Amino acid sequence: MRYLSANDHYRQRFGKKMYRVAISLDVTCPNRDGSKGTGGCIFCSAGGSGEFASDKSLPVREQIDMAVAKVRSKAGADAGYIAYLQSFTNTYCSVQYLDGVLNSISSHPMIGAVIIGTRPDCLPDEMVSLISDYNRKLPVYVEMGLQTSNDNTARLINRCYDTSVFGEAAGRLRCEGINVTGHVILGLPGESVDDMMDSVRYVVDSGCDGIKFTCLYVLKGTKLYDMFINKEFEVLGMEEYFDIVDRALDIIPEGMVVYRLTGDGPKSILAAPEWTANKRAVINYINRRFG
Template sequence: MEKWGEKPYRSLDFHLREQFGEKIYKLSLNGGMTCPNRDGTLGSGGCIFCSAGGSGDFAADRTLSIREQIESQKKALQDKKPAKRYIAYFQAYTNTYAPVNYLERIFTEAITHPDIAALSIGTRPDCLGADVMELLGRLNQIKPVWVELGLQTVHADTARLIRRGYELSCFDTAVTQLRQLHIDVIVHTILGLPGEGNEQVMETISYLNKAEIQGIKLHLLHILKGTELAGLYESGGCPVMSMEEYVDLIILCLEHLSPKITIHRLTGDGPKDLLLAPLWSSKKRTVLNTIHQELKLRNTWQGRLYLPESI
């Protein structure tokens, strides 16, 4: 069994202390971008689960400059989560979906801030052109750059249902190119997507074990008001998991994940004013505590059932 401090998995906190030698928190920033799934390029409604905030519901005020956003987010964290350095996390919508000269300006403004230790950029693999890759490579020479890719699932039928808008091969190409630049890749997955059970989720986990990724976010599917998914849920076409089912599935994922992959997230908490289901997910601390308790009770850990020779 690997040693990751207090938790039986390679947590983000452990990874950050290992890489930077201190406690570091993320500051969620808003670059003022949209998404090809929203501006008419691929569609106009976004992915069926996406709220109006485009995954950036907790990001800073987009009307502020990047420096001002950093300072406002630091101030908001200072009382309960004091730290000396932070990660600048461009979270809202697709954060490489803009002219490269604009991206260079806002990313440079963030990465050169003296309190910023690394830059993390949430985006889509189909929004990483050669000019963007070249920029990210240069920025990675200043401070570490992470790219977070919204994959959600490896299954083509589910990807079409949720309107992801790109093929799995596009994701593979993006990972290869980012790793050639020595940029860390974090992959977003969603557990509980319509039509997917444990078998399909584990196929996604198995696929990602073979990919050269450094981190993963395991998201719970949230049903949010105003989304197309909400209509599907209300018509009975999208059942949601109980907390017990979700905890079991998370543990199954952890047991089969490579112990080298950092776990950036084990659940999520959608905006309470938008959340339709599952309502238990709003108690994020309870969910995490239950996962940790069950891991201890079952005497299990990340990678316990990982078999690299079978991959």
């Protein structure tokens, strides 16, 4: 294997295969409610980048029970589970609210770790300190969307925070011993391959423990979709995309976890690129090329 995958990392850390179970919280995003911006990042759908998550009106414990029940027969008795707070910005709430959520998660007997997806500008010191407290009882992973280190592209995609905010937040989390992952999108409008490599280098230099790649995909109903229809940019082909990933992997230091080489959007609203919808073909390609 050319890189340390999520599975390998989880096996090393937990001694078994770990399955992620998506949990939805009653949160939104400062980029949608007007406090930082409106409309959200131009690629983000109404589901807040978490189309596969569960029903947020249910108590967290119930969501975990339901999500575990769904995968348990496939996972087997020896598997472990990681609660994944993926949709929207899961630290964009009061400390008390997140405390209650993490308390439910950490006391659930099936859960061995938690991943908190968020933005770096939503991590005040009190939040980091709360996460740090829980991290002593249950491994916590914080996943932050950088997407690009190029501030011009960041403005174009309406990210609504400066790149330096990511590095600063990653530093504070690492100081508390919290595991940090940075998310990078490859193929953003107007970006050269060198821009993309700069983003990868930025995540590495920020001291992140892991990185997650996604090929830019276009979802119907987003601002990005309008730009795509107006031919303002082109999406990457599969071969072209993985050539870029190949270069990115050369930058990743040994021991840094590559959680994902690409992602896939919900098929019902996916406009392009079509190859991202063919999950089996993509996995086979990845195994052949990088396995």
